[in-house]
């Protein structure tokens with residue numbers, strides 16, 4: 494959003510970052526970008542962002558091409574209700590121009606080489622979904638483009654925000670006309686003292702990583718929401734697999750999680766059975782009650798905005814969110830998806846539950 498603001502001539506734009514660009518979830522995420530969502534807001538944000546990402550290298554003058562690999566995402570259903578939900582989501586997506594489709598178990602097995610389809614009722618796929626080979630290069634490209642356009646990035650941990658006349662005082666030392674709090678799971682700690690209660694909680698996520706394997710063993714990304722399992726093979730040949738339900742202390746639980754992933758692989762994707770998964774990567778989601786970000790002005794606090802609580806999908810919708818938040822700060826209408834995502838919805842109960850989460 495700093496880039497959009499600066500490009501649009503918003504005056505002096507300063508990013509205050511406690512640790513460094515990509516220090517939070519943005520530096521951990523493996524670059525997944527999908528348009529298969531179950532709410533209109535996410536479909537719209539994802540579709541707009543995919544358009545931006547398609548032109549990323551030229552648009553941001555990126556030094557390194559992060560290379561987007563449209564390998565497709567395949568969501569598996571193991572029950573009739575899960576298949577009905579995928580079907581409803583595909584209908585919504587198709588109505589918004591997203592080229593997803595429902596697959597029979599046989600079609601799913603044809604699409605995913607080696608997939609055991611016995612337990613499936615069906616699946617859904619979007620061939621435009623995929624991932625960046627170098628997701629951190631995307632984050633860096635945004636930061637560099639912002640700096641080039643005049644944004645100042647200052648390494649500084651913000652402790653407090655307070656209204657000071659017509660401006661916002663940051664830690665009592667810096668004045669800003671408008672402030673956007675986009676501090677991931679730390680956002681509530683900054684807004685709480687202002688009387689703003691934002692229900693964003695941390696949720697640990699664990700990814701297991703293998704060593705590079707020369708053969709292509711898995712082409713699309715495969716997700717089984719019911720079995721709480723996801724796997725993909727990265728461009729460098731490493732397998733990435735996740736027990737999406739894993740919770741607890743990795744020191745004591747990691748072997749149990751690894752064993753569960755191995756079991757799921759044996760059941761669903763036996764060609765991956767003998768790929769070791771030696772490394773465990775931990776990251777933190779910033780999760781809201783409806784698994785949608787809180788984006789918009791903070792009611793009763795003029796000039797204060799929030800963009801946080803991305804619930805595990807902030808990277809893929811970042812281009813649209815950046816544009817939308819910049820528009821809000823400039824006093825413009827940001828577009829349809831933002832109307833439903835304001836932070837006041839948690840108090841009013843106007844939640845927008847996203848059913849297709851990972």
Ligand SMILES: Cc1cc2nc3c(=O)[nH]c(=O)nc-3n(C[C@H](O)[C@H](O)[C@H](O)COP(=O)(O)OP(=O)(O)OC[C@H]3O[C@@H](n4cnc5c(N)ncnc54)[C@H](O)[C@@H]3O)c2cc1C
Pocket residue numbers: 509510511512513514515516517518519520521522523524525526649650651652675676677678679680683698699700775776777778800801802803804805806807808809810
């Ligand atoms: C394991 C994992 C896998 C994921 N996979 C995907 C994926 O495939 N696709 C996808 O779209 N999304 C994915 N996500 C989610 C995605 O990474 C996040 O939604 C996104 O990065 C959120 O960006 P953000 O800028 O809001 O937060 P962050 O990247 O967490 O940035 C918040 C920043 O705020 C700074 N900060 C905090 N408090 C202060 C303070 N007081 N003062 C100054 N600075 C402060 C932090 O240092 C941090 O750098 C994944 C997340 C995880 C953890």
